[in-house]
Amino acid sequence: MAQNFYCMYCGNKYSSVTSLSSSTCTRHPNGSHKGKHALYEGSEKTKYTCKYCGNQYTSITSLTASNCTRHPNGSHKGRHSPAL
Numbered sequence: 779m780a781q782n783f784y785c786m787y788c789g790n791k792y793s794s795v796t797s798l799s800s801s802t803c804t805r806h807p808n809g810s811h812k813g814k815h816a817l818y819e820g821s822e823k824t825k826y827t828c829k830y831c832g833n834q835y836t837s838i839t840s841l842t843a844s845n846c847t848r849h850p851n852g853s854h855k856g857r858h859s860p861a862l
């Protein structure tokens with residue numbers, strides 16, 4: 779059965795971890811293209827919850843599109859991050 783793998787920073791979908799980790803991420807926490815995509819290790823869900831603030835989104839892409847008011851680096855100092 780085909781399984782999808784998602785980047786926890788940008789929500790891009792890949793068919794393998796190899797392809798996911800082989801390219802740089804536009805939403806990497808160190809800056810756009812400053813690092814590789816990172817595997818979201820949770821299961822596929824209909825709703826994703828930010829682990830910092832609890833806001834819910836229908837996709838990782840929409841979750842990580844905006845900054846988090848409760849980010850550990852400071853309010854709006856980083857993006858929402860999906861809980862597992």
Ligand SMILES: [Zn+2]
Pocket residue numbers: 785786787788789790802803804805806814815816
């Ligand atoms: Zn990514």
Ligand SMILES: [Zn+2]
Pocket residue numbers: 828829830831832833845846847848849857858859
């Ligand atoms: Zn958040």
